[in-house]
Amino acid sequence: MVTSKTIANGIVRAVAILAGLYVLLLFIFSVKTVLLYLFIALLVSMIASPVVQFLKRKLHFPHILAVVTTLVFFILLMAGFIMLFVPLIISQSENLSLLDTDKLEQDVMSVVGEINNYFGIDTKKIISDADLTSKINFNFIPNLLNSILSILSNFGIGFASVLFITFFFLKDRKIVSVNVKKILPDAHQGKILISLNKINYLLSRYFIGLIIQITVLFAMYLTVLLIFGVENAFIIAFITALLNIIPYIGPLVATALVIILTLLGHLGPEAQNDMFSTTLYVFIGYCIAQIIDNNVSTPLIYSSSVNSHPLEIFIVILASGFVFGIMGMIVAVPLYTSIKVVAKEFWPKNPIVKVLTKDI
Incomplete structure (x- = not known):
């Protein structure tokens, strides 16, 4: 027969379990960035491990040298990717200096006029009532580029952390494997x-x-x-x-980025006439x-x-x-x-x- 004391103990146990799970979830959420770094480092070490083994077996590199060489190779790949942005930013900055905002605004209003004629909608009146033209700022593009650069700089902290953890995952791979096997219970080691x-x-x-x-x-x-x-x-x-x-x-994000970069590439006096048509075709593609x-x-x-x-x-x-x-x-x-x-x-x-x- 179930007594009130047994029921109370069951309730207390359930509350304790729920409280423990809640605390665990809070802890995981508070250290979520560290857990992400650990998991990403584990994935990178899995990808880099074949390269390390190749350097050791085929080129007879010492273990530490093979690990360092592999990580340097990955760093160079990342640096090469980041360097891709340099000529892109330089060229777009040059294009920004050629931007004729008055001409751009005229083109926008011309497109609005064509929409008005095609659909029979008085878009000019709508825009006038909403006072949109005074709110449109055609100088938003430099601010967007600055935001992208800020994101890239913040990315550096995570990259350095993952690189540091990955180094020890690769360097002490055998030691970690042996210690993990020692910790694992014999009944579940095979699984x-x-x-x-x-x-x-x-x-x-x-x-x-x-x-x-x-x-x-x-x-x-x-x-x-x-x-x-x-x-x-x-x-x-x-x-x-x-x-x-x-x-x-x-x-x-890729679509939005290519639209912006295509617009930026047509800011010159001659190319600005084809800005919207080219951007539309690229968007469709x-x-x-x-x-x-x-x-x-x-x-x-x-x-x-x-x-x-x-x-x-x-x-x-x-x-x-x-x-x-x-x-x-x-x-x-x-x-x-x-x-x-x-x-x-x-x-x-x-x-x-x-x-x-x-x-x-």
Whole structure:
């Protein structure tokens, strides 16, 4: 017979468990940036590990030298990416000096007039009543460029932290592996090791697919920009294609960025007449490229590489974005895949785990 004391003890236990989970979640949220750095460093170390092994086996590098050389190689790649922005910013700054704001405003009003004639809408009266022309500031572009530079400078702190953690992950890889095996309980050691091998396999496929996706997008973006004669086409195509590593938001940012850069590239006295038409064509070209990517490349990566349904991935990325921001969206798929693999090994009979991991 269940007594009131037993019920009270059960309630107290449940409250204690909930309180403990709440405290744990608060702690995780407070150190979320550190956890992100650790996870990103783990992913980078997994990617860099084959390079380290190649240097040791084929070129007979000492272990420390191989690790340092690999990290220097990655730093140079990152530096090369950042340096891509330099000629782009210089050229756009030169274009800004040629900006004729009066001419630009006239062009905008001319487009408004054409819309008015085509649709039969008195847009001039609407704009006049809303006093939009006095609120439009055509000098917003330099402020946007300054914001981009600020984001890049803040990115440096995270990059240095990840690099430092990655160095020790690679340097002490064997020591970490041995110590982890000592800590692991004998009853679950086999399951954990199997999980790690599966995670490594699935994430390798995911990153390979992501590289292929970015390459295909780069080719399509470059083709569009070259057709319409956009300045710095190679650099813009590369940057906008690389933004695709940010799920869902990346393509939107890439489209907005290419619109701004195309407008900036047509600020000269002669080119300004074709500003809006060229930008519209580039926008359409980017939209077509993204439609192809969304219907071909993305489903293949998510369904084939990590064996997850696109809707499932969308919900995970959205939730991770709300909690951890942009970096959370980037690492959402690898982290979720890792959790699914571990869940299948340890709770294979759980109904929810069965549904989510049926294809793993």
